[in-house]
Amino acid sequence: MRFVYHQPVPDFYSVDNPTDQDRHVSDVFLREFEDIAVASQFAxxxxxxxxxxxxxxxxxxxxxxxxxxxxxxxxxxxxxxSREKCRLEDAEFQEFGAKTFALADILRENGFRADLINPLDDRVSLRAIAMQSNDAIITRSGMCMFKEGLNLGLFMIKTSIENLPFKTENDLLWVPDYCSTCGVCIDRCPENAFDGDEKILRKVCTAHRKGCSRCIDLCPFYKRGYEKVRKRYLRMKK
Ligand code: SF4
Ligand code: SF4
Incomplete structure (x- = not known):
């Protein structure tokens, strides 16, 4: 069982799913949707x-x-x-959860089925879904990283839209090789939350129980950003 530190996000839908569900979205609508997401402070x-x-x-x-x-x-x-840090993390989580419901409502209003995937539901892994995007990678510290950053929270909507711009190749697959040269997260973990194979031990890691985030704070991907680390990796490989 994974540790649950966030409270369930209340149901904020104000629009029902359409009875006739559209399966194709126009480029224009999708761009507008993405713009609204960014205007709502999504990365x-x-x-x-x-x-x-x-x-x-x-x-x-x-x-x-x-x-x-x-x-x-x-x-x-x-x-x-601290307890206060966990409370603030949860408040942020609730805020973006509510924004995700609002985005789902926009899809529903426009004829698409849209349902939030409950981020606290253990029956499906959001990280596994993220990896299916070909737009993410799991770092050595066990974080699900996208190019926008290491310190990302995720919400997901399942939808009837079939022609979304799915990526077919993952261009972050070099990251584990870079991680194999680094290891800062392992060396500096205050809880020794990595096993002999350098795999993170979820039950030992205190991120979800106490709010530890040291391995994020010290990670080059967080400190320098994805592109700078990629350039450094490419130089290393020359
Ligand atoms: S600290 Fe180093 S090894 Fe750990 S996730 Fe970041 S880059 Fe990878
Ligand atoms: S969050 Fe803290 S306890 Fe967990 S792996 Fe990172 S440094 Fe270790």
Whole structure:
């Protein structure tokens, strides 16, 4: 069982799903939707198309996913672990959860089925869905990283839209190789939350129970940003 530190996000829908669900979105509408997401302070939008094997593995019957990413506040991340830090992290989570319901309503109003995937539902892994986007990678510290940053929170909407701009190739696959040269997260973890194979031990890590985020704070991807680390990696490989 994974640790649950966020409270459930209340249901904020104000629009019902349409009875006739549209399956095709125009480029113009999708751009507008992405613009609204960014104006709502989301860092970016990605898309996952879940294949049959994935659906069988997780026992689900839906496949088209819109991923909304938000930057977890730097001020909060830099706080020492505490009850107050966890409370602030949860408040931020609730705020972006409510915004995700508003975005789902926009899709519903425009004829698309749109339902939030409950981020606290253990029956399906949001990280696994994120990896299906070909737009993310799991770092050595166990974070699900997109190019927008390491310190991302995720909300997801499953939708009837079938022609979302799904990526077919993942251009972040170099990251584990870079991580193998670094190891700062392992060396500086105050809880020794990595096993002999350098895999993170979720039950030992105190991120979700006490709000530890040291491995984010010290990670080159967080300190310098994705592009700078990629350039450094390319120089290393010459
Ligand atoms: S601290 Fe280093 S090893 Fe750990 S996730 Fe960041 S880049 Fe990878
Ligand atoms: S969040 Fe803290 S306890 Fe967990 S792996 Fe990172 S540094 Fe270690």
């Amino acid at each position: 970016g939008v990605s898309y996952s198309r879940l294949d049959d094997e994935f659906k069988r593995e997780w026992d689900i019957d839906w496949d088209n996913i819109i991923i909304l990413k938000y930057h977890m506040s730097e001020d909060i991340l830099k706080m020492e672990p």
